[in-house]
Amino acid sequence: MADAINTLNIDSPFEMYRGGALARAQVVYETLGELNAKADNGVLVFTGLSPSSHVASTVYDPRAGWWEDMVGPEKPIDTHRFFVICVNSIGSCFGSTGPASDDPATGKPYETSFPVLSIEDIAAAGNAVVESMGIDSLAAVVGPSMGGMTALAFALAYPDKVRNFASISSAARALPFAIAIRSLQREVIRSDPAWRDGNYGEDEPVLGMRLARKLGMLSYRSAHELQQRFGRERVSEERRKGDDFGTEFEVESYLEAHAEKFVGTFDANCYLYLSRAMDFFDAADHGGSLEAAFARISLQRALVVGVRSDILFPLAQQQELAELLKPRAKSLDFHALDSIQGHDSFLVDMDRFRPVVAEFFNGLD
Amino acid sequence: MADAINTLNIDSPFEMYRGGALARAQVVYETLGELNAKADNGVLVFTGLSPSSHVASTVYDPRAGWWEDMVGPEKPIDTHRFFVICVNSIGSCFGSTGPASDDPATGKPYETSFPVLSIEDIAAAGNAVVESMGIDSLAAVVGPSMGGMTALAFALAYPDKVRNFASISSAARALPFAIAIRSLQREVIRSDPAWRDGNYGEDEPVLGMRLARKLGMLSYRSAHELQQRFGRERVSEERRKGDDFGTEFEVESYLEAHAEKFVGTFDANCYLYLSRAMDFFDAADHGGSLEAAFARISLQRALVVGVRSDILFPLAQQQELAELLKPRAKSLDFHALDSIQGHDSFLVDMDRFRPVVAEFFNGLD
Numbered sequence: 001m002a003d004a005i006n007t008l009n010i011d012s013p014f015e016m017y018r019g020g021a022l023a024r025a026q027v028v029y030e031t032l033g034e035l036n037a038k039a040d041n042g043v044l045v046f047t048g049l050s051p052s053s054h055v056a057s058t059v060y061d062p063r064a065g066w067w068e069d070m071v072g073p074e075k076p077i078d079t080h081r082f083f084v085i086c087v088n089s090i091g092s093c094f095g096s097t098g099p100a101s102d103d104p105a106t107g108k109p110y111e112t113s114f115p116v117l118s119i120e121d122i123a124a125a126g127n128a129v130v131e132s133m134g135i136d137s138l139a140a141v142v143g144p145s146m147g148g149m150t151a152l153a154f155a156l157a158y159p160d161k162v163r164n165f166a167s168i169s170s171a172a173r174a175l176p177f178a179i180a181i182r183s184l185q186r187e188v189i190r191s192d193p194a195w196r197d198g199n200y201g202e203d204e205p206v207l208g209m210r211l212a213r214k215l216g217m218l219s220y221r222s223a224h225e226l227q228q229r230f231g232r233e234r235v236s237e238e239r240r241k242g243d244d245f246g247t248e249f250e251v252e253s254y255l256e257a258h259a260e261k262f263v264g265t266f267d268a269n270c271y272l273y274l275s276r277a278m279d280f281f282d283a284a285d286h287g288g289s290l291e292a293a294f295a296r297i298s299l300q301r302a303l304v305v306g307v308r309s310d311i312l313f314p315l316a317q318q319q320e321l322a323e324l325l326k327p328r329a330k331s332l333d334f335h336a337l338d339s340i341q342g343h344d345s346f347l348v349d350m351d352r353f354r355p356v357v358a359e360f361f362n363g364l365d
Numbered sequence: 366m367a368d369a370i371n372t373l374n375i376d377s378p379f380e381m382y383r384g385g386a387l388a389r390a391q392v393v394y395e396t397l398g399e400l401n402a403k404a405d406n407g408v409l410v411f412t413g414l415s416p417s418s419h420v421a422s423t424v425y426d427p428r429a430g431w432w433e434d435m436v437g438p439e440k441p442i443d444t445h446r447f448f449v450i451c452v453n454s455i456g457s458c459f460g461s462t463g464p465a466s467d468d469p470a471t472g473k474p475y476e477t478s479f480p481v482l483s484i485e486d487i488a489a490a491g492n493a494v495v496e497s498m499g500i501d502s503l504a505a506v507v508g509p510s511m512g513g514m515t516a517l518a519f520a521l522a523y524p525d526k527v528r529n530f531a532s533i534s535s536a537a538r539a540l541p542f543a544i545a546i547r548s549l550q551r552e553v554i555r556s557d558p559a560w561r562d563g564n565y566g567e568d569e570p571v572l573g574m575r576l577a578r579k580l581g582m583l584s585y586r587s588a589h590e591l592q593q594r595f596g597r598e599r600v601s602e603e604r605r606k607g608d609d610f611g612t613e614f615e616v617e618s619y620l621e622a623h624a625e626k627f628v629g630t631f632d633a634n635c636y637l638y639l640s641r642a643m644d645f646f647d648a649a650d651h652g653g654s655l656e657a658a659f660a661r662i663s664l665q666r667a668l669v670v671g672v673r674s675d676i677l678f679p680l681a682q683q684q685e686l687a688e689l690l691k692p693r694a695k696s697l698d699f700h701a702l703d704s705i706q707g708h709d710s711f712l713v714d715m716d717r718f719r720p721v722v723a724e725f726f727n728g729l730d
Contacts, residue, residue: 116609176595176616177588183617184579186610188553191572207556214549215580223542223679230541232647244481245551245637249644251541252548272610279614282597311676314588 003058004031007095010128014090017124018280020115024104027125028088028095029053030061032071033079035133042135043077043361044126045086046143046150049274050266052094055086067144069350076358082139089150090125091117091273099198099269110269112198117273119146119281123153130161137161139364142303144168144346145313146274149281156286159296164364165325166303166357169310169346171317172290172324173282178312181219182275185212189268198269205268210259212271217258222309222342226251283324294324302329303360305346305353306336312343333360368423369396372460375493379455382489383645385480389469392490393453393460394418395426397436398444400498405528407500408442408726409491410451411508411515414639415631417459420451432509434715441723447504454515455490456482456638464563464634475634477563482638484511484646488518495526502526504729507668509533509711510678511639514646521651524661529729530690531668531722533711534675536682537655537689538647543677546584547640550577554633563634570633575624577636582623587674587707591616648689659689667694668725670711670718671701677708698725 007028013021030053035042045055047066056065056072056079071077071084088096091114099114130138141162143151148170155162171178192208194200233250241247247256287293302325306318315336322334335356339345346353372393378386395418400407410420412431421430421437421444436442436449453461456479464479495503506527508516513535520527536543557573559565598615606612612621652658667690671683680701687699700721704710711718 112608173597175588176591176597176614177583179597179614180579180583180591180616180620183614183620184576184583187579188576190610191576193558211549211553211556214545214552218542218545218549223540223676226541226545232538232541232544243477245555245641249541249544249548251545255545255548276610311588 003033003060005053005058005060006031008129008132010125014125016115017118017120018116022090022097022115025090025097025125026095027090027097027129029129030055030058030086032056032058032084033082035083035135039133039135040137040139041081041083042130042133042138043082043084043140043142044130044138044151044154045071045077045084046122046126046141046147046154047086047089048145048147049271049278052092053086053088055084066347069354070357076354077142077361082361085129085133087122087126087129089122089146089274091122091270091277093267093270096125098267099273100267112269114269114273117277119149119153119277120157122150122277123157126150126154127158127161135161137163140164140166140361142166142168143170145170145343146278149278152283153281155297155299156283156293159298162297162299164301164303164360165297165299165329166305166360167321168305168353168357169307169313169318169343170321171313172321173284174279175317178219179279181215181312182279185215186272186275188212188215189272195268200268204264206263209263209266209268209271213259213262214255217255219312220342220344222311222340224309225340225342226254228340230254290320290324294328297325297328299325299329301331301333301360301364303333303356304335305356307339307342307345307349308336309340310343310345368398368425370418370423370425371396373494373497375490379490381480382483382485383481387455387462387480390455390462390490391460392455392462392494394494395420395423395451397421397423397449398447400448400500404498404500405502405504406446406448407495407498407503408447408449409495409503409506409516409519410436410442410449411487411491411506411512411519412451412454413510413512414636414643417457418451418453420449431712434719435722441719442507442726447726450494450498452487452491452494454487454511454639456487456635456642458632458635461490463632464638465632477634479634479638482642484514484518484642485522487515487642488522491515491519492523492526500526502528505529505531505726507531507533508535510535510708511643514643517648518646520662520664521648521658524663527662527664529666530662530664530694531670531725532686533670533718533722534672534678534683534708535686536678537686538649539644540682543584544644546580546677547644550580551637551640553577553580554637560633565633569629571628574628574631574633574636578624578627579620582620584677585707585709587676587705589674590705590707591619593705595619655685655689659693662690662693664690664694666696666698666725666729668698668721669700670721672704672707672710672714673701674705675708675710
């Protein structure tokens with residue numbers, strides 16, 4: 001096995017964590033590097049809400065991946081050494097089965113008839129991928145943001161398969177400020193008349209997705225960064241849009257550009273399901289308390305990285321994760337980074353993130 | 366003069382700061398206490414975006430006011446000593462002329478034909494009130510949030526009339542994170558088909574106002590407070606609303622309750638104009654730089670109060686204000702409060718706010 005883009009047909013039925021089941025579900029994943037003879041150098045990468053399985057460029061897909069700086073030959077997660085597997089989340093829309101996929105029972109898209117999605121389902125689909133390759137011990141499971149929640153759900157469900165664990169700007173459970181932001185994002189999508197109770201077909205609820213993305217951007221970045229980048233700068237006359245309430249400040253133009261870029265790249269129903277899955281996630285569900293849940297895990301090394309300016313997965317949640325993991329790992333690396341780009345820092349402040357991830361992976365046995 | 370609710374007819378035309386003019390504009394204000402013989406014990410209070418001139422209960426309106434705990438006999442702003450004047454902002458919808466008022470030229474509501482509104486216009490209308498009462502020296506000008514910006518605009522425009530100045534959770538200028546939040550609030554209102562380009566008549570854009578209020582609440586409170594109050598609590602079965610994406614967590618129910626309460630209490634166009642006026646505000650417009658602008662002011666005492674958990678008017682902006690005021694006042698009180706209720710703390714954490722405001726007003730000559 002080497003670099004590849006694969007589709008796995010998951011055994012039917014795929015029972016969902018909160019009820020319901022999927023028939024003939026598929027999961028798309030990409031691999032980079034070589035699985036060794038002992039099949040024990042696998043690194044399973046879960047993604048945030050919106051990326052695909054394309055974590056980094058390969059000969060099969062030379063486009064830059066969502067974590068291009070982090071995964072590849074001689075990169076922090078070194079594909080000369082590790083066999084990296086990145087999974088498109090169940091419930092997403094980049095090949096894996098989700099609300100936009102056809103329901104085999106009807107031949108039509110699931111839309112809102114898709115069963116309630118949980119982070120645990122994404123982890124289970126990842127496990128199906130790992131099993132299909134005959135891997136029963138992973139060098140590491142890693143994920144940023146929602147992917148960190150999924151990596152944790154995986155470690156809790158299959159503790160014997162995880163030797164090392166890395167959480168990047170993630171959390172052991174969703175807290176109310178993040179839930180509230182996501183709830184409002186979902187509400188603006190569902191309030192768009194074009195959403196049509198999820199039955200929008202080809203005609204996406206563009207307005208709702210634009211507004212949800214703008215709200216997302218406000219939670220993904222930091223006030224400090226916006227201040228440094230835009231201050232009170234006005235847009236030039238030719239870029240001014242709309243009436244007196246239109247685009248006047250550079251920061252408004254920035255949000256507008258991100259909204260434009262996002263529209264058409266992600267299915268609205270998939271967004272709703274994945275977003276809600278994050279709200280539901282609470283590691284304490286797997287033991288009655290967080291401590292009891294984490295008692296299932298036994299690790300060689302654990303890594304927790306967070307960012308001081310992150311308002312969506314705040315530093316206190318990184319500290320909580322580190323404290324929970326400390327008794328469960330022979331060693332724990334905890335980094336509170338000073339990046340100013342907020343939650344998105346793991347995608348953009350690579351000068352700070354590369355060294356801490358590299359140090360962790362270099363130190364694995 | 367004593368407790369009263371008054372309407373002042375402002376001299377026509379009322380020239381607006383960014384162009385245009387209002388004919389036969391009116392401003393509503395309430396007074397509490399007695400103006401002394403020297404007419405020098407006036408305290409001019411400007412409001413945040415949404416309150417009316419009803420700052421505290423009087424015999425004329427016994428309902429609790431928006432700053433009931435702060436203004437009244439024996440209260441921190443003691444109406445046995447001071448003659449308090451609270452002005453409903455020009456551009457608002459509680460009696461003062463705004464987009465919902467009839468344009469005398471057409472006999473129909475201004476709606477979006479209202480001229481661009483500035484914080485400076487609100488200050489100028491306040492000055493018209495003060496002039497009408499023959500007051501040429503105010504004991505103090507004070508305001509929270511947008512009202513603090515207005516108080517500052519007043520002090521910059523009429524420096525000889527202001528002996529003391531108090532800014533509560535406000536700022537010398539709008540910064541991009543706050544601009545972005547307000548921009549998105551305006552966009553959700555304007556995106557509501559019921560807004561009808563501002564011509565909604567009696568049929569308010571309820572959906573847009575609800576969503577804008579929810580987004581507002583997320584910026585008015587703090588993540589820490591939401592965590593303490595709601596954690597991951599679920600709503601009871603009978604209070605569950607909607608489908609799988611409906612109200613599930615207590616924090617969602619909290620936002621819903623605030624949205625419900627807000628709808629019907631504030632005109633949508635007025636909201637848009639006042640919100641945009643805050644974005645435009647930059648004290649540096651009155652001198653080329655903040656320092657040059659503040660050089661106009663000469664105060665006895667100045668008070669700056671802010672809250673560490675405020676994300677809309679963050680502590681750094683309170684510190685900036687304090688530094689700007691320090692050389693302009695014989696003494697400066699600066700308080701960074703540990704309230705966890707974010708920007709709204711000045712309305713709810715009275716145990717922290719009362720003493721600092723009382724100390725300031727007690728100390729005035």
